[in-house]
Amino acid sequence: MLVRLVVLAVLFYVGYRLITGLGKKKTEKKQSEKIVSEQVEDVLVEDPVCHTLLPKGQAIRLQHDDQLYFFCSEECCSRFISDKGEKK
Numbered sequence: 347m348l349v350r351l352v353v354l355a356v357l358f359y360v361g362y363r364l365i366t367g368l369g370k371k372k373t374e375k376k377q378s379e380k381i382v383s384e385q386v387e388d389v390l391v392e393d394p395v396c397h398t399l400l401p402k403g404q405a406i407r408l409q410h411d412d413q414l415y416f417f418c419s420e421e422c423c424s425r426f427i428s429d430k431g432e433k434k
């Protein structure tokens with residue numbers, strides 16, 4: 347009997363997630379619009395490889411060890427990744 351209740355609860359949860367998931371798609375579109383406006387933001391960030399300062403919107407982003415890094419080019423980004431890889 348308890349198992350049935352658990353199964354019902356799971357089914358309700360999945361159904362709930364599906365419904366909220368459909369609703370989320372609309373908000374996701376709004377979020378992507380937000381990212382576009384964020385890219386216009388010209389906050390300067392430093393490239394950890396060549397130490398160039400560049401606008402955040404133009405930078406290549408990389409999430410590494412819960413930290414966000416910004417690079418001036420794909421080259422610096424891959425160089426950073428390979429440097430980190432060698433240390434490990």
Ligand SMILES: [Zn+2]
Binds near residue numbers: 396397398417418419
């Ligand atoms: Zn660079």
